[in-house]
Amino acid sequence: MSIQSILLVDDEPAFQRLCGNWLAGLGYTVKLAATAEQVHALLACNSFDLVLLDLALPPTFTPDEGLNLLPLLAPVPVVVMTGHADRELALRAISLGAWDFLPKPLDPDILRVVVERAMTKRRLERELAEWRGKALPDDNTMGLIGISKELAELRSLVRRIAPTDVPVMVTGPSGTGKELVARALHAHGKRAAKSFIAVHCGAIPAELFESELFGHRKGSFTGADRDRIGLIAAADGGTLFLDEMGEMPLVMQVKLLRFLQSGSFFAVGAREEQHVDVRIVAATNRDLASMVEEKSFRDDLYYRLKGIQMRTSALADRAEDIALIAQAICARYSPPKRLTATALEWLSSRQWPGNVRELQHCLQTAAALAGDQPEIAVDDLALACGEVSPPAQDEVAGLLEEQVASLERRLIVTALEDSKHNHTHAARQLGISRVGLLNKMRRHGLR
Known part of the structure; x- marks a missing residue:
C-alpha cells in the first residue's frame, strides 16, 4: 500500500x-x-x-x-x-x-x-x-455482472453452450439470476433473433397449466371464447425458459415430457397436432434429485431436462461482485443514481440472504428515499433495509440545532481555556466581539 x-x-x-x-x-x-x-x-x-x-x-x-x-x-x-x-x-x-x-x-x-x-x-x-x-462492457458480461471466479466461470460456460441446442438446467438459490443465465444463453446463441418465453411454473394455477403451456381452442372449456396460442408455440424457433421447474404439477410433467420427446403437442380441445422447434432451459432452487427419490418429480423428465447443469452462487459467496451489481442496477434508474464509496462498502459487507433480488429491492427503496439527490448514501440504504427508524420532521430540525449548539459551545469553551478566561482574547480568537461572546456564554450557561 x-x-x-x-x-x-x-x-x-x-x-x-x-x-x-x-x-x-x-x-x-x-x-x-x-x-x-x-x-x-x-x-x-x-x-x-x-x-x-x-x-x-x-x-x-x-x-x-x-x-x-x-x-x-x-x-x-x-x-x-x-x-x-x-x-x-x-x-x-x-x-x-x-x-x-x-x-x-x-x-x-x-x-x-x-x-x-x-x-x-x-x-x-x-x-x-x-x-x-x-466492470466489463455489457457484451462481455452478457448481463452476468461480477469479477468473482464464479461469475467468470459461468460466463465462460455460457459462451461454450449458447451456440448449441443442448438442454440446460440452471440451479441455485432464489434471487441469484437464473433467468439472467437463461437470457444470456438465448442472446448469444443461434436463436437470438427469435422469442425468449419465460414460464414461471410456480405462478400458474394447476387447472390452467395445460392451457397456458399448450394453448386451447374456442369452446374447449367454459370461458374459452376464442382460440389462444400457448407459450410453447409462442417460443417457436426461440427459447422456452421453465422457471421453478420443481413446482410443476405431476400431471403436467407427463405432458411436457411427451412434447420434449417428440417436439409436438395438442392444444386443449384440438384434434390436429402442432410441431414447434424450441430450446429448453429449465431452472430451480429445489433439489430435483431428492424430489425424484421422493416420487414428487418424474425421473424421466428430470434426466431429459438436466442436460448441462449450471449453478448460480449466493451473493454471500461472491461479495466482490456486490458493488458492481449495485452500480449496474442504479445506472438503470431514471435519472441514474450513484452510490457513495461508503455506501458500496456497506452493501458489500452484508450477507444478502435474498441475494440479488433483495439487493435490488433495497436499492430501489433507497433511491426513492434519496429523492432528487444524485447519490444514494449509507443512511438511505440502512433505512431502506429497516435498520433504522426515520426521524420525524421536527426531530430532524431539532437534531441540527442541537449539533450546531453543541459545536458552538465547545468552540467557546476551548477559546476560553486557551485564553485563560480572558474574554477579550477569547472573542478575538473566535472572530466575534466581546459583547457577542458574553451573550453566547449566557445562552450556553457558561460563567
Missing part, C-alpha cells in the same frame, strides 16, 4: 513545521504551501489524498482567500482550519466543498481522527474507481 500524501496550507511557519512533523510521524508524506500560488504550483505536479487548509491566507488574511481555493481542490477531501470558528463560515466552507471543519488551535487527538477518516474516504473512492474499471 502506497504512503498517503497530505498538502498542508498555512502561512505560519511555526505551525507548518510543528503540524508537518507531527503528520510525518504518523506515516504520511507532507507538502507545505503558504499561498494560493504555491497551492497551484504543487497541484500541477503532485496528487494528494488530503488537504489541510487554513482559510486566512495572504494577501488579505481573510477567510475568502482560503474559500476561493476550495473548488480547485475537489474531489480531494479538504479539512478547513481557521481561528474564525463561527457557524456561518463553517457552513459556507462545507457548501463550497470542504469535507470537515476544525478550529484553531488544533486538538491533536481530534486532528488524528479527522485525518484517518479522510484517508479512509479517499481509499474507498479509489477502490470504487478500481471496481468501476473492472
Whole structure:
C-alpha cells in the first residue's frame, strides 16, 4: 500500500513545521504551501489524498482567500482550519466543498481522527474507481455482472453452450439470476433473433397449466371464447425458459415430457397436432434429485431436462461482485443514481440472504428515499433495509440545532481555556466581539 500524501496550507511557519512533523510521524508524506500560488504550483505536479487548509491566507488574511481555493481542490477531501470558528463560515466552507471543519488551535487527538477518516474516504473512492474499471462492457458480461471466479466461470460456460441446442438446467438459490443465465444463453446463441418465453411454473394455477403451456381452442372449456396460442408455440424457433421447474404439477410433467420427446403437442380441445422447434432451459432452487427419490418429480423428465447443469452462487459467496451489481442496477434508474464509496462498502459487507433480488429491492427503496439527490448514501440504504427508524420532521430540525449548539459551545469553551478566561482574547480568537461572546456564554450557561 502506497504512503498517503497530505498538502498542508498555512502561512505560519511555526505551525507548518510543528503540524508537518507531527503528520510525518504518523506515516504520511507532507507538502507545505503558504499561498494560493504555491497551492497551484504543487497541484500541477503532485496528487494528494488530503488537504489541510487554513482559510486566512495572504494577501488579505481573510477567510475568502482560503474559500476561493476550495473548488480547485475537489474531489480531494479538504479539512478547513481557521481561528474564525463561527457557524456561518463553517457552513459556507462545507457548501463550497470542504469535507470537515476544525478550529484553531488544533486538538491533536481530534486532528488524528479527522485525518484517518479522510484517508479512509479517499481509499474507498479509489477502490470504487478500481471496481468501476473492472466492470466489463455489457457484451462481455452478457448481463452476468461480477469479477468473482464464479461469475467468470459461468460466463465462460455460457459462451461454450449458447451456440448449441443442448438442454440446460440452471440451479441455485432464489434471487441469484437464473433467468439472467437463461437470457444470456438465448442472446448469444443461434436463436437470438427469435422469442425468449419465460414460464414461471410456480405462478400458474394447476387447472390452467395445460392451457397456458399448450394453448386451447374456442369452446374447449367454459370461458374459452376464442382460440389462444400457448407459450410453447409462442417460443417457436426461440427459447422456452421453465422457471421453478420443481413446482410443476405431476400431471403436467407427463405432458411436457411427451412434447420434449417428440417436439409436438395438442392444444386443449384440438384434434390436429402442432410441431414447434424450441430450446429448453429449465431452472430451480429445489433439489430435483431428492424430489425424484421422493416420487414428487418424474425421473424421466428430470434426466431429459438436466442436460448441462449450471449453478448460480449466493451473493454471500461472491461479495466482490456486490458493488458492481449495485452500480449496474442504479445506472438503470431514471435519472441514474450513484452510490457513495461508503455506501458500496456497506452493501458489500452484508450477507444478502435474498441475494440479488433483495439487493435490488433495497436499492430501489433507497433511491426513492434519496429523492432528487444524485447519490444514494449509507443512511438511505440502512433505512431502506429497516435498520433504522426515520426521524420525524421536527426531530430532524431539532437534531441540527442541537449539533450546531453543541459545536458552538465547545468552540467557546476551548477559546476560553486557551485564553485563560480572558474574554477579550477569547472573542478575538473566535472572530466575534466581546459583547457577542458574553451573550453566547449566557445562552450556553457558561460563567
